[in-house]
Amino acid sequence: MSSDVVIGEHKEEEKQEVFEERSLNGRKHSRQKLGRSDSLDIESGHVHGHRGHSFKTKEWSVILHLAFQSIGIVYGDIGTSPLYVYSSTFGSKINHEDDILGVLSLILYTLTLIPLIKYVLIVLKANDNGDGGTFALYSLICRYAKVGLIPSQQIEDQEVSNYKLQLPNSRTRRASKLRSALENSLSAKYFLLFATMLGTSMVIGDGVLTPCISVLSAVGGIKEATSKMTEGKVVLISVVILVCLFMVQRFGTDKVGYSFAPIICVWFLFIGGIGAFNFFKYDPGVLKAIYPKYIFDYFQRNKKQAWVSLGGVVLAITGTEALFADVGHFTVRSIQISMCTVTYPALVLAYTGQASFLRKHMEDVEETFYKSIPKPLYWPTFGVAVAASIIASQAMISGTFSIIQQSLSLGCFPRVKVVHTSTKYEGQVYIPEINYLLMIACVGVTLGFRDAIKIGNAYGIAVVFVMTLTSSFLVLIMIMIWKTNILAVMAYVIVIGSVELIYLSSVLYKFDQGGYLPLAFAAVLMTIMFVWNNVYRRKYHYELDHKISPEKLxxxxxxxxxxxxxxxxxxxxELVHGIPPIFNHYVSHVSALHSVLVFVSIKSLPISKVPQEERFLFRRVDPDELHVYRCVVRYGYSDVRSEHESFEMMLVQKLKEFVREGHAMKSVVDRNEEEKEEEEESAASIEQEQQSRTWEEAAEKDVQVLERAWRAGVVHLIGESEVIAGKGANIGKKILIDYVYNILRRNLRQTDKVLDIPHRRLLKVGMAYEL
Incomplete structure (x- = not known):
């Protein structure tokens, strides 16, 4: 069915003729012939004012400033990994002195391959107009291939400046074959959506586990200072810190954001400096770990146990996905600079220094980090470690809020309240319902596991799953969009892909030791996301099948x-193509209609942001005397719906502009046709001037009608459809629609709260949809 309705085919674009001419005010207009197709029904309209939204060239002073800020936001998680990596890898015992060199070699090569080469040099280039993350990759693929499952695409979407597909003119056969295979396979479309939901669920799982393991590991260091500090007290202090952390989320990170970077910089200075001190004091010979032979020796000596220990090594790269997910707040260049100049060197020094310490103190492996700290620096390091762990937690919690906001925009998550906590930074959001659910989950995990090593078993699965999914999407982008040489693609799959799969096999081995936790989180979240998205698509198809034709309207x-x-x-x-059936239901019960009617559909495009001047897409319903309009309001998944600007005011203002430009374009078309006639030039000129005045008068008349209607009062009519399983539906479908979906819908926010519509001017129209 979707293949019949999807808009944007190249053939349709070729059929449409475009007339261009400068109007009297000097602005260029373009008008597509609308007689053959109506793209808001399959609708057509006019979008003007292209504005590039990709990264602009920034001065080096700005880039360096952003690089400094990124240290506090991006690297808190990966920066606190030295707290627990060696203890998670070895457990309570090191079997052989050279095993330390083997693990150090694994850590160094893993840090180089995954965060540095894969993410910093390759994945960051796959940003979507500056935004990163799983949804950004999925949206990028959706723009280059029609793999979306909701048939709401339009030709005009491709005119939005951020939507532009900057493809080379020559398409390779390989890219075309892959694109065709994706577009013609329903299972491939479902798999891509499933993989996106899985990646999103795993990142949300990170948002639960990062605070637990970071805070518990940092606070646990106090046991080295006093024997009175028991495990129970450490857990209790960690829970108090976690509760306080979640309670202050409602204030946002704007006010404390500038303190993050200095603290993390001090943290990197501490771990790098202590690492260098230990390296020279205990055993500079650990530099031999650069030789990968020690990795093979380590596996040869320990065999299965070495493979299992990879689940601890992978914790050295936790938080790496934040490099990509947070790129929208900074720039690619700034993150590359901060990673290469600060984060990577500090981590290399930290792990090398700890390895040197362990070569002389193998019995202290369970408390490697705190045992290796020189006594005069113990308390300062402890204080900075707790602060750094809180910042690492804050970064993942904020990332969780951003990801859920993206899921909401693409119809993959139930409606929740999104609060924008900063007027300066659009990306800083707070979701109350999710915040309290995360807090309960974090407290439950901390009280249940009570040990950072056990939580590490769960943490590793979430980390590696997301990385593997990112690599899978990246291979599609390499082949279909970048047109990368097949040898380079194969090299990426063999080197990076095989390493990630080995790590994934290792962390899955610890499924019964806590590894089930992120998979349980993912199962619950994916069930919610699948149910919501499935019924959302069913509703859309129902409205599409029962929409009101222009003649019926x-x-x-x-x-x-x-x-x-x-x-x-x-x-x-929610229907983009046409008039929803609920309007007919309304008219059959209320026989009065307002003098001006506007049918509005809020639509999310598979791009991060839609420029303000390209947000509204209008189409007028013929005849003009009806004063009926259709409008699609387009948002990107990272767009902020400003609470300070009246949506109603913007809609009316843009509608006035559309009415004036519509009449102006009619005048342009008529003049173009008349200019083809070379005879009677002077008479034609006089007639053109008369027609211009006629079009201007008609435009002002329509604008006056709109203004009078607005002054008379605005009523917002929202269709509240009750969704029920149709007659003859199987038991699974009845449970899905009648129980699970409707429970979610009733207990979460309604449309009027999401759109912030004033209740005194709101009218809800109810109708039952049998799906």
Whole structure:
């Protein structure tokens, strides 16, 4: 069915003729012939004012400033990994002195391959107009291949400046074959959506586990200072810190954001300096770990146990996904600079120094980090470690909020309240419901596991799963979008892909030792996301099948039983293509319609942001005397719906511009046609001037009608559809729709709260959909 409705085929674009001419005010207009296809029904409209939204060239002073800020936001998680990596890898015992060199070699090569080469040099280039993360990759693929499952695409979407597909002119056969295979395979489309949901769920799982393991590891260091500090007290202090951390989330990170970078910089200075001190004091010979032979020797000596220990080594790269997910707050260059100049060298020194210490103190492996600290620096390091662990937790919690905001925009998550906590930084959001659920989950995990090593078993699965999914999406982008040489793609798969799969096999081995936890989180989250998205798509297809035709709409409005009353009526629906069936339901019960009607559909595009001037897409319903319009309001998944700007005011203002430009374009087309006639030039000129005045008068008349309707009062009409399983539905479908979906819908926010519509001017229209 979707293949019949999807808009954006190249053939359709070729059929449309575009007329361009400068109007009297000097602005260029473009108009597509609308007689053959109506893209808001399959709708067509006009989008103007292209504005590039990709990264602009920034001065080096700005890049360096952003690089400094990124240290505090991006690297808190990976920076606190030295707290627990060696203890998680070896457990309580080191079998052989050279095993330390083997593990150090594994850590160094893993840090180089995954964070440095894969993410900093390759994955960061796959950003979506500056935004990163699993949804950004999925959105990028959706733009280059029609793999979306909701048939709401339009030709005009590709005119949005951020949507531009900067493809080379010559398409390779390999890229075309892959694109065709994805577009023609329903299972491939479902798999991509499933993989995106899985990656999102795992990152949210990170948001639960990062605070637990970071805070518990940092606070546990106090046991080295006093024997009175028992495990129970450490757990209790950690829980108090976690509760306080989640309670202050509602204030946002804007006010404390500038303190993050200095603290993490001090942390990197401490761990790097202590690492260098231990390296020279205990055993500079650990530099031999650069030789990969020690990795093979380590596996040869320990065999299965060495493979199992990889689940601890992988904790050295936790938080690496934040490099990509947070790129939207900075720039690619700034993150590359901060990683290469600060983070990577500090981590290499930290792990090398700890290895040197362990060569002389193998019995202290369970408390490697705190045991290796020189006594005069113990308390300062402990204080900075606790602060760094809180910052690492803050970064993942904020990332979780951003990811859920993206999921909401693409119809993959139930409605929740999104609060923008900063007027300066759009990406800083807070979601109350999710915040308290995360807090309960974190406290439960901390009280249940009580040990950083056990939590590390769960943490590793979430980390490696997300990395593996990112690599899978990246291979598709390499082949289909970048047109990368097949040898380079194969090299990436063999080197990076095989390493990640080996790590994934290792962490899955610890499934019964806590590894089940992120998979349980993912199962619950994916169930919620799948149910919501599945019913959302069913509803859309139902409205598409039962939409009101333009002829039926005219007949209804012109009916003798229907009265037009002063005022502006705004109908909201999720249907992009046409008039939703709920309008007919409304008219059959209320025989009065407002003098001006606007059918509004809020739509999310598979891009991060839509420029303000390209947000509204209008189409007028013929005949003009009906004063009926259709409008698609387009947002990107990272766009902020400003609480300080009235949506109603913006809609009316943009509608006025559309009315004026519509008449101006008609005048342009008529003049173009008349200029083809070379005879009677002077008469034609006079006639053109008369027609221009006629179009201007008609435009002002329509604008006055709109202004009078607005002053008479605005009523917002929202279709609240009750979704039930149709007759003859199987038991699974009934449970899915009648129970699970409706429970989620009733207990979460309704449309009017999401759109912030004033209740005194709100009218809900109910209708049952049998799916």
């Amino acid at each position: 005219k007949e209804t409005i012109l009916s003798t039983n229907t009265y037009r009353i002063p005022g502006l009526g705004i109908f909201y629906s």
